[in-house]
Structure formats: structure tokens, C-alpha cells
């Protein structure tokens with residue numbers, strides 16, 4: 147494996163994760179360590195001006211009077227070359243918002259912008275679980291399922307900056323409807339929303355538990371305690387992930403698979419089924435050597451990845 151991380155500094159830079167409920171920022175050093183953090187709640191003030199002002203505030207908290215570059219990570223359809231948010235699920239009123247330029251004007255610093263899942267996977271690839279791997283196929287298993295591809299040490303953005311929508315790969319031809327317009331997307335089975343849908347379909351106590359605020363974590367507790375229904379649900383999560391990964395291994399011949407996000411905390415409950423499924427669906431010589439890793443940066447991954455991009459680590 148070509149070593150990527152050893153050649154490129156991750157910082158110093160400010161990484162900012164622009165979420166729908168809070169803006170989380172960190173000052174990241176050259177090794178990828180988060181030296182200091184600042185968090186601001188978004189609250190009800192959600193216009194473009196409001197968010198630019200909040201980002202400027204967290205940057206000021208971390209690097210007052212300094213000139214560190216800023217890396218932003220945000221959900222939605224992003225044009226990373228232009229630094230624009232084209233569509234945002236968290237801020238539906240935004241339209242073609244030149245977020246990077248606006249933050250640059252407000253702070254006087256160079257600013258980059260990246261899709262949040264790409265930033266998470268890049269952070270883990272350069273400074274976390276995937277450190278040292280030139281090629282990483284990463285899934286963010288949160289409310290939904292996102293993903294990112296690092297190929298040859300760089301984020302693969304596709305022709306129009308939209309690549310890495312790994313949660314919308316079909317795993318059930320006539321399956322559950324998805325917000326993207328497709329049916330049977332991986333996201334509808336392997337993210338929090340998908341797991342809740344599976345629990346509701348099972349009925350009884352599972353359907354009741356599905357409405358609990360932390361249903362996936364409760365389900366994981368049940369599975370660890372030996373509950374066969376809960377274990378079967380996690381096995382189905384693994385099966386669908388394995389099916390999706392098998393297609394990508396055949397396509398890309400990548401051997402480092404990375405799992406990030408809240409659901410990844412339950413990896414021991416579903417990775418064995420995932421491995422079995424991907425082995426069953428791939429040439430033996432292609433599944434040989436494939437490793438499934440769990441992210442080590444946790445909630446910092448997006449901040450670290452965004453800072454690394456701001457530092458030029460993505461080229």
C-alpha cells in the first residue's frame with residue numbers, strides 16, 4: 147500500500163463541520179490532532195448571513211488574530227471547486243450559496259468547502275483508521291448513509307463533484323422508497339432511519355422500540371444481550387452493506403473499507419455478516435485481503451478532513 151499520510155501535513159488549519167443543529171470547529175495541527183474546539187448552536191437564525199457570522203465566530207474563538215486557512219464541511223450537494231452549496235438538506239432556503247467566498251470575505255482567510263461525508267472519509271484516510279492507505283472506500287452510517295471514495299490519495303469527486311453517494315446504491319430492486327426517487331437504496335436498510343423501518347416492519351415490541359429516541363443503540367444492547375430478533379436485524383444490515391461493497395470491490399479493486407458514524411459503534415454485530423456477504427458475492431481473489439475498519443476519529447473526523455483539505459492535503 148502506498149503511504150499517503152506520511153507525505154502530507156494535515157494542518158495547521160481550522161476545520162469546521164457546518165451541521166443543521168450546530169457548527170463544530172477545531173484547530174488541527176500538522177499531525178491531525180485537534181488542539182482546540184469551539185461549538186456554536188445554529189438555533190433559529192438560519193439565513194446565509196447568520197451562518198457566515200457563526201462560522202466567523204468559531205474561527206475567531208480558535209485563532210483570534212491568526213491567519214490559518216479554513217476548511218468547511220457541509221451536507222448536501224456541494225461544488226467543491228466553486229466553493230458553493232448547491233442544495234442543502236439542513237438549510238433548504240439556501241440556493242447556490244457561495245459559502246466559501248462569503249466566509250473568506252468575512253474572515254480574510256483562504257477557505258475550502260467539501261461535502262461532509264467526503265470530509266469524514268478523507269479525515270479517517272489521512273489521520274485515522276485508514277492512515278497509510280492510498281485507496282479507501284468509506285461509509286458514514288448515521289441518520290442516513292453517506293460515503294466517500296479516496297483513490298490514489300485524493301477524494302474522488304466525479305465529473306460534477308457529486309461522487310460518493312454510496313447510500314443510494316440499490317440493494318433491493320423493489321424495496322423501500324427513498325427520498326432520492328429510487329427504491330431499495332442501501333440507506334433505507336443500513337442507516338438509523340433504515341434500521342427503524344426494519345424494526346417497525348417486525349412489529350410487536352420491536353415496532354414500539356423503533357419510536358425510542360435512541361432506538362439503534364437500544365437495539366445494539368439487546369443484540370449484545372443475545373436477543374435473536376435484534377441480532378437478525380444487525381445481520382441484515384451487514385448483508386446489505388456486504389452486497390453494496392461487493393459491487394464496488396468489483397468496480398474499483400479497493401481493499402480498505404471504512405465504517406464511520408454512529409451505527410459503526412455496533413460494527414461487531416454486523417461486520418461478520420457483511421464479510422460473509424461480500425465474500426459470497428465476489429471473486430475469491432478480489433475479496434482476499436479486503437479489510438473492514440471502523441473509524442477512530444469519531445465526531446472529529448469531519449473537522450480533521452476539512453482541515454486537511456484546507457491545508458492542501460487533497461492536492
Ligand SMILES: [Zn+2]
Nearest residue numbers: 314324326331
Ligand atoms: Zn436513495
